[in-house]
Amino acid sequence: MNALLKRFLPKGRTAVIAVPFAWLFVFFMLPFLLVIKISFADLLIGIPPYTKLIEFKDGVVHLTANVGHYLFLLQDDLYVSSYLSSVKIAAITTLVCLLIGYPIAYYIARSNPSSRNVLMMAVMLPFWTSLLLRTYAMIGIVKNEGLLNNALIAIGIIQEPLQIYHTTWGVYLGMVYNYLPFLIMPLYAHLVKMDLTLLEAAYDLGAKPWKAFVKVTLPLSKNGIIAGCLLVFIPAVGEFVIPELLGGSDTLMIGHVMWDEFFNNMDWPMASAVTCAMVLLLLVPMAWFQYVQVQELEGKS
Amino acid sequence: MIKTNKPLQWSVLSIGMLFLYIPIISLVFYSFNESKLVTTWSGFSVKWYGELLKDDELIQAAWISLKLGLFTAFASVVIGTWAGFVLARFGRFKGFTLFAGMINAPLVIPEVIQGISLVLLFVTMLDIWGWPERGMLTMWIGHVMLCVSYVAIIVQSRVKELNKSYEEAALDLGATPLKVFFVITLPLISQALISGWLLSFTLSVDDVVLSAFLNGPGSTTLPLVVFSRVRLGLNPEMNALATIFITVVTVGVVVANALMQRAERRRMKEMQMAFQS
Numbered sequence: 001m002n003a004l005l006k007r008f009l010p011k012g013r014t015a016v017i018a019v020p021f022a023w024l025f026v027f028f029m030l031p032f033l034l035v036i037k038i039s040f041a042d043l044l045i046g047i048p049p050y051t052k053l054i055e056f057k058d059g060v061v062h063l064t065a066n067v068g069h070y071l072f073l074l075q076d077d078l079y080v081s082s083y084l085s086s087v088k089i090a091a092i093t094t095l096v097c098l099l100i101g102y103p104i105a106y107y108i109a110r111s112n113p114s115s116r117n118v119l120m121m122a123v124m125l126p127f128w129t130s131l132l133l134r135t136y137a138m139i140g141i142v143k144n145e146g147l148l149n150n151a152l153i154a155i156g157i158i159q160e161p162l163q164i165y166h167t168t169w170g171v172y173l174g175m176v177y178n179y180l181p182f183l184i185m186p187l188y189a190h191l192v193k194m195d196l197t198l199l200e201a202a203y204d205l206g207a208k209p210w211k212a213f214v215k216v217t218l219p220l221s222k223n224g225i226i227a228g229c230l231l232v233f234i235p236a237v238g239e240f241v242i243p244e245l246l247g248g249s250d251t252l253m254i255g256h257v258m259w260d261e262f263f264n265n266m267d268w269p270m271a272s273a274v275t276c277a278m279v280l281l282l283l284v285p286m287a288w289f290q291y292v293q294v295q296e297l298e299g300k301s
Numbered sequence: 302m303i304k305t306n307k308p309l310q311w312s313v314l315s316i317g318m319l320f321l322y323i324p325i326i327s328l329v330f331y332s333f334n335e336s337k338l339v340t341t342w343s344g345f346s347v348k349w350y351g352e353l354l355k356d357d358e359l360i361q362a363a364w365i366s367l368k369l370g371l372f373t374a375f376a377s378v379v380i381g382t383w384a385g386f387v388l389a390r391f392g393r394f395k396g397f398t399l400f401a402g403m404i405n406a407p408l409v410i411p412e413v414i415q416g417i418s419l420v421l422l423f424v425t426m427l428d429i430w431g432w433p434e435r436g437m438l439t440m441w442i443g444h445v446m447l448c449v450s451y452v453a454i455i456v457q458s459r460v461k462e463l464n465k466s467y468e469e470a471a472l473d474l475g476a477t478p479l480k481v482f483f484v485i486t487l488p489l490i491s492q493a494l495i496s497g498w499l500l501s502f503t504l505s506v507d508d509v510v511l512s513a514f515l516n517g518p519g520s521t522t523l524p525l526v527v528f529s530r531v532r533l534g535l536n537p538e539m540n541a542l543a544t545i546f547i548t549v550v551t552v553g554v555v556v557a558n559a560l561m562q563r564a565e566r567r568r569m570k571e572m573q574m575a576f577q578s
Contacts, residue, residue, distance in 0.1 A: 020384035024403040027446050031418035104317040107310040126321050129550045130507035132524050133543040136531045137324035145340050238411020255413045275417050293405045
């Protein structure tokens, strides 16, 4: 059988790998290399609005690289504080998602098998419907005369409506709301696979439920926690739509800064430099994510 | 037997579900509100749905989104299945890490990064070859890049679960690997293909950021129109539109899930019978 398989495979094999590889390279890697290149160019009025790095003049190749954008990034307060604030918002979002998402994923995984599927579907359904519309729905909740404020006033906890809409609090609420399913999914996948006899053994040996949870369940779901947290943290750093709709003038996020440079200032080299710095910031979490994914891939085989 | 704390389990799950669904339910509820003030109830009315039908800008944008979503879903399933199969079945070939990285990274990378890098690629291409202008084509490629990774991951995990003996049997009986893939493997992973198709379609129809970077004159998609309107705050017409969208997606996903589960059960039963006889 193997001989037969080998006779057919080698010739076609390379071609079969090459097609998706080439697609991904041209539309994912190559564009990114261009971003790096253009971040070293100068702003120019024209189409395209940046200078060339390499020019032929009198048979000599001239290479001009401008590191000015990067120096400016470091000097200007706006950029540094936007980066810090993006990381802070993403980190808090991830933490809150984990604190809310873990118990949900845990109890779905411990439900009886027939209701598990229904519950997971209920968690996934908001993820299938639009992020834009879910964020829009959140406006109706957090507005001054929205559901949340009306409810709190009705119970008598507050007298005046809380200003959440158009503040960073609104952004937190919208981010947690939108990203929660991303954390529950991988966590659930790990928790549902867990061998429950391990917990029984811990109980038999006299462990209290809380201790058994910390010593057995938590370590076994570690990879799910890591994957889920990265799945929330990395995109949250560069989130644009949610802060744009729910945030206010005090919300500093790097996605918005880059958007402004690109669309409003038409400064493509600066926008590229901001992007490169963002990728640099996300390189470690992204490499970690890749490591976890490949581990998962090989664990199954 | 491990017992869970039932009251605690029940309250955690209901609070979680309330958090996920209250905003959506309130959005649907207020789409039937008479008043222009979205959060003040003044009586039942379907007039905002009528307004939607008269809104030419929205209808035109919806057509563009629908077309784009269909094209994106088909292309993403083809390329994503191909990539996912390579990821699952070709072992650790040279460049595997880069390949896996290029599939995994788009799952998490902020969309603004993908948006600016693709727009720079297309502008450079336009500069060199005079093609392509920004429009449907560039948006289509961008959306496919957004969805391919999801399809590849879904397909890869399904292919990993497959029992290799079916494919090996077909090879033994003299089928070419290509034929084996189309006649044996594809039908076995059809559920993953359906999920991938649906997910790609909804991702494409919902996308704001990539479309904003890659659209051209005359190719404004529905989410771009919605985004520019809801930036100004609540608008009952948008509630009506959202209600329609959510209903369609919910019905689609629930029906697809029910059909897939039935097919799965039937397959299990057939498999059992095959092994018993």
